[in-house]
Amino acid sequence: MLSRILTAIFVVTFIMLTALTPVQAQDVATGQRIFRSNCSICHSPRPGRNIVGPSLFGVIGRHSGRIPDFQYSAANLRSNLTWDPATLDRYLSNPQQVVPGTLMTFPGLKNSQQRADVIAYLETLR
Numbered sequence: 001m002l003s004r005i006l007t008a009i010f011v012v013t014f015i016m017l018t019a020l021t022p023v024q025a026q027d028v029a030t031g032q033r034i035f036r037s038n039c040s041i042c043h044s045p046r047p048g049r050n051i052v053g054p055s056l057f058g059v060i061g062r063h064s065g066r067i068p069d070f071q072y073s074a075a076n077l078r079s080n081l082t083w084d085p086a087t088l089d090r091y092l093s094n095p096q097q098v099v100p101g102t103l104m105t106f107p108g109l110k111n112s113q114q115r116a117d118v119i120a121y122l123e124t125l126r
Contacts, residue, residue: 030117034117034118042104044057053104054072055067057125058126060123063082064082065078079102088115093112095108
């Protein structure tokens with residue numbers, strides 16, 4: 001009897017916890033819209049087209065400060081980061097905290113779903 005009660009409590013607790021933490025899919029189209037409204041002022045999604053910031057074409061897997069003929073900040077050059085999804089998520093939430101001294105003035109995307117969507121879009125830029 002006690003084991004049935006404990007099992008029922010476990011199942012109900014599991015259902016409640018999973019209901020409270022829904023997993024949302026990444027949306028490339030939404031990520032592209034967020035990129036256009038927040039990032040495209042300084043960054044291009046096209047290869048070889050640097051603006052104020054470097055092109056973000058092929059950014060996933062790239063090491064920081066590695067586009068030829070782009071003038072990176074000293075902070076970015078010595079950050080020794082690889083732009084994988086986890087690093088981009090941290091960086092996009094607060095660039096100045098992840099790379100102190102970066103010239104990127106963007107305050108960050110505080111919404112984790114928006115960051116996931118932008119990263120999903122960036123993953124398509126290959």
